[in-house]
Amino acid sequence: MIDQIFGIPLYKSNIDPNSYDKESILNTILSNYEKSNDRNNWDNESYIKSKIHHSLCDEQNQNFEKPDFSSLRSVYESEIKKCLKMMNYHNLVFKFEIVNYTVMTKDSQMSNHIHTDCDFTTVHYLRFDNESLDSTLFHNSNDYAKYLISTLSPSLSKVSDNKSIQNSWMYQTFKIPTQENDFLISDSYTDFRELKSGFSKI
Numbered sequence: 493m494i495d496q497i498f499g500i501p502l503y504k505s506n507i508d509p510n511s512y513d514k515e516s517i518l519n520t521i522l523s524n525y526e527k528s529n530d531r532n533n534w535d536n537e538s539y540i541k542s543k544i545h546h547s548l549c550d551e552q553n554q555n556f557e558k559p560d561f562s563s564l565r566s567v568y569e570s571e572i573k574k575c576l577k578m579m580n581y582h583n584l585v586f587k588f589e590i591v592n593y594t595v596m597t598k599d600s601q602m603s604n605h606i607h608t609d610c611d612f613t614t615v616h617y618l619r620f621d622n623e624s625l626d627s628t629l630f631h632n633s634n635d636y637a638k639y640l641i642s643t644l645s646p647s648l649s650k651v652s653d654n655k656s657i658q659n660s661w662m663y664q665t666f667k668i669p670t671q672e673n674d675f676l677i678s679d680s681y682t683d684f685r686e687l688k689s690g691f692s693k694i
C-alpha cells in the first residue's frame with residue numbers, strides 16, 4: 493500500500509453537463525465576456541495584474557448580468573458530500589457558496605493566490621479546450637520542494653514519472669490534467685495559478 497503523510501487533498505470528478513442548466517449559465521457568461529474581455533476588479537491595482545474576465549469584486553457592475561447558478565447547487569452539494577465521505581469526515585454538515593466565475597483565453601493569466609474564509613476551494617471547468625489551454629498550476633507549499641530536485645535529491649526526478657500525481661510531492665509546481673466538466677476540490681491554502689486555463693468557476 494502507498495499512502496501519503498501530510499498530503500494535500502485533491503478530489504477530482506467530471507460533472508455530467510446534462511445534470512444542470514449548463515447552456516444558460518454559459519450563455520450569460522459568454523455574453524458578459526463579449527461585452528468586455530478585460531474585467532478585473534480583483535487584482536487590477538497589483539504590480540502584476542491578471543489578464544482575465546473575472547466577476548469577483550465587480551458583482552454590482554450593472555453592465556454585466558449575473559449568471560443563475562441555482563441549478564448547480566445540488567450538483568455541487570452531492571460532490572462535496574462524496575469528497576467529505578472519502579476524507580472520513582464524521583460530520584457532513586457544511587456551507588458553500590458559488591462566489592465567482594472567470595473567463596480565460598490562451599492569452600490570459602491569473603496571478604497566484606490562495607483563498608481565505610473557507611476550508612476548501614473548488615474549481616469547475618465549464619468549458620475547457622485542452623488543445624490550446626493549460627491546466628491549473630498548483631504550487632507545492634512544502635518547504636523542501638524548493639531544494640529537493642535541484643539540490644537534495646537530484647537523482648529522484650531521473651527515475652520517477654514526473655506526470656504522476658503520486659510524485660507531485662517532489663516538485664515545486666504540478667499541473668493537474670484537465671478536461672472540460674472537471675470539478676476539483678482542494679484545500680484553500682495551497683497557492684495555485686490559472687495558466688491560460690480557459691473557463692473556470694470557483
Ligand SMILES: [Fe+2]
Pocket residue numbers: 605606607694
Ligand atoms: Fe481563486
